[in-house]
Structure formats: C-alpha cells, structure tokens
Amino acid sequence: MNKMFLAMAAGGALALTIAACAPQATQSGAALDFAENCTACHGPAGRGNGPAAVGMTPAPSDLTVLSQDNGGVFPKSRVMGQLVGYTMGRSDTHMPVFEELRAGPVVMYDDGSGDPVATPARLVAMADYIQTLQQ
Incomplete structure (x- = not known):
C-alpha cells in the first residue's frame, strides 16, 4: 500500500512539475x-x-451591462462606433479613439439594415469580445 501511495505522489509531483514548465497561454x-x-x-x-x-x-x-441597459440586446454597432470615435454627439467621455482597430483586413458586417458593409475585422472582433463580457 505504501508503494502505491508513493507512486501516486511521485506521479502527481511529476504532473505539477510539467504543468509549471509549460508555456503560459498568451x-x-x-x-x-x-x-x-x-x-x-x-x-x-x-x-x-x-x-x-x-x-x-x-x-x-x-461594459458588462451594455445588453442589460439596451433591452437585452447587445448594441454592437454603437460599441464599434464608440471604439473608433463615432459617439453620436456624446462629448462628455474620456474614451480615446482606437484608430489601430481600423487597420488590417475587413469583413462584411450587417448592422441589421440588411446591407452588409466592409468593416475592419479587428473592430468587429473587439465588439464580439466585449459582447462575451455581458452578464
């Protein structure tokens, strides 16, 4: 019984050592x-x-209550507009404009109007990420 316990303890220690040496997820x-x-x-x-x-x-x-504050619907187009400086008349914010989100490839994004428009992929991805933060 002691040999089995020692073998399990050694195996556990080895697993922890390997996990500690593994590269961290970035x-x-x-x-x-x-x-x-x-x-x-x-x-x-x-x-x-x-x-x-x-x-x-x-x-x-x-950012976790954007959907809640919008009748349960995530305001994706409004979030994307805020990120790139289109604030629809709001000037009381310290929110910087993230021009780098406009760089790179584009995807076709439909804001619900039925007319997809070429939109920076990085901007759409950021809005999608913020959507995952919703409560």
Whole structure:
C-alpha cells in the first residue's frame, strides 16, 4: 500500500512539475487588444473599475451591462462606433479613439439594415469580445 501511495505522489509531483514548465497561454486577437487598450479604465472584467478610473468623471462605463441597459440586446454597432470615435454627439467621455482597430483586413458586417458593409475585422472582433463580457 505504501508503494502505491508513493507512486501516486511521485506521479502527481511529476504532473505539477510539467504543468509549471509549460508555456503560459498568451492572449491574442481581441482579448489582447482589450487587455492593452481597455483594462486601464474598464478593468480586466470590463466593469469600469480599472486603475485609471479612480476619480474619472464621468466614470468609465461598465461594459458588462451594455445588453442589460439596451433591452437585452447587445448594441454592437454603437460599441464599434464608440471604439473608433463615432459617439453620436456624446462629448462628455474620456474614451480615446482606437484608430489601430481600423487597420488590417475587413469583413462584411450587417448592422441589421440588411446591407452588409466592409468593416475592419479587428473592430468587429473587439465588439464580439466585449459582447462575451455581458452578464
């Protein structure tokens, strides 16, 4: 029985050692864009509580309630507009414009009008990522 216990303990230790040596998963794509551009103000979970948000007026939006605040529908087009500076008359925000989201390949995006338009893929991916943060 002791030999079996020792073998299991050794196997467990070996598994932990291998796991510790394995490369850590790195963020890519929209998750990386969010981490690099949004977490300072919105926080890693998108709740508006990043370290740069302290004392900011108005406070950064809680990105996790965008759908809730829009009748249960994620306002994807509005989010994309905000990211690239089209704020539809809102000037009270500290939100920077992320021009780099306009770079690169495009995808056809239909905002619900039935007329797909060429839209930067990185911008659509960022909006899709923010949609995953919804409560």
